[in-house]
Amino acid sequence: MTENATATVPSRVGVLGGGRMGAGIAHAFLISGARVTVVEVDGLAAESAKERVESDLVKSLERGKIDGNLDTWTQNFSVSVDYADFADCELVIEAVPETWDLKVSSLQRVEKNLSETAWLATNTSSLSVDGLADELQRPERFCGMHFFNPVPASTLVEIVIGRKTRQELKELTLQWVAGIGKTPATVNDAPGFASSRLGLALGLEAIRMVEEGVASAEDIDNAMVLGYKHPVGPLALTDIVGLDVRLGIAEYLESTLGPRFAPPQLMRDMVERGELGRKSGKGFYDYS
Numbered sequence: 440m441t442e443n444a445t446a447t448v449p450s451r452v453g454v455l456g457g458g459r460m461g462a463g464i465a466h467a468f469l470i471s472g473a474r475v476t477v478v479e480v481d482g483l484a485a486e487s488a489k490e491r492v493e494s495d496l497v498k499s500l501e502r503g504k505i506d507g508n509l510d511t512w513t514q515n516f517s518v519s520v521d522y523a524d525f526a527d528c529e530l531v532i533e534a535v536p537e538t539w540d541l542k543v544s545s546l547q548r549v550e551k552n553l554s555e556t557a558w559l560a561t562n563t564s565s566l567s568v569d570g571l572a573d574e575l576q577r578p579e580r581f582c583g584m585h586f587f588n589p590v591p592a593s594t595l596v597e598i599v600i601g602r603k604t605r606q607e608l609k610e611l612t613l614q615w616v617a618g619i620g621k622t623p624a625t626v627n628d629a630p631g632f633a634s635s636r637l638g639l640a641l642g643l644e645a646i647r648m649v650e651e652g653v654a655s656a657e658d659i660d661n662a663m664v665l666g667y668k669h670p671v672g673p674l675a676l677t678d679i680v681g682l683d684v685r686l687g688i689a690e691y692l693e694s695t696l697g698p699r700f701a702p703p704q705l706m707r708d709m710v711e712r713g714e715l716g717r718k719s720g721k722g723f724y725d726y727s
Contacts, residue, residue: 448473448618449529449558455549457488457518459718460562461534463590465516466495467619470505474515476524485518492516495591522552530615532584534562537687542566543574550575558608560584565635565688568601568628578603582612585632588680597634598625630695635688638676642685643703645673649723650705656723674723678716686710 452468454461457477469475469492477492479485496512499505505512517524525531531553535545542563550559559581561571572578583599596616600609609625616623626633645659653659660672677685686707692700709715709722716722 447614453528453531456534462491678722
């Protein structure tokens with residue numbers, strides 16, 4: 440077992456969405472002692488989610504972070520296409536793409552399949568937790584749990600507290616985050632929270648500097664890594680997050696906080712060309 444297995448985590452956790460983020464969240468709770476179910480949109484997506492989680496488990500085994508073998512861990516993990524499989528979960532975390540209508544419909548559908556004592560969280564990186572809560576029947580049992588990519592390597596989870604979030608849930612999230620071996624940063628709901636708002640501001644300015652010919656992407660990143668001791672430069676980080684994801688966040692923050700978050704034209708052009716960062720093989724850097 441992992442050294443965090445004795446810490447407090449829910450015994451049964453559900454994750455809606457098994458992409459990179461959802462799979463990472465599932466892996467974090469799984470190796471910390473929870474039984475985990477990932478629900479996806481169809482069989483093909485479910486199989487891909489299964490492969491992602493198992494790949495993360497193999498890496499954890501190879502690095503000695505967990506003991507046993509793959510079968511030991513996968514017996515507590517399942518994938519499904521049926522929301523009803525969330526029925527006995529104590530906590531479900533939604534991790535679908537950053538689209539408002541999709542988030543709302545997904546959360547509402549999850550909530551209908553939960554027990555009245557279950558907790559529900561969203562992994563949104565910027566959308567209003569209060570706004571999402573207003574669309575739910577039990578907003579007091581809902582909060583934000585913003586994980587960072589890649590989840591297995593990241594040590595931070597941003598906990599976002601809405602106006603109606605119960606104090607009990609605020610306290611439980613601190614225990615859960617500690618239980619999976621990560622550090623919580625608790626913020627009240629606001630556009631972009633703390634991490635996305637500050638991180639995006641730096642990233643957008645770095646993109647403007649490339650656009651204006653101030654310096655190359657590599658030199659801008661080196662200035663922040665070597666001069667300010669950032670672990671990764673703002674443009675390399677944008678490639679990791681995905682230019683399309685950051686563009687969506689920028690558009691949302693521009694609509695809520697004003698023109699200082701307006702996406703540079705270079706960013707729009709790159710997304711239009713499909714240069715999304717690591718996942719597409721090319722962004723500010725070439726990964727081919």
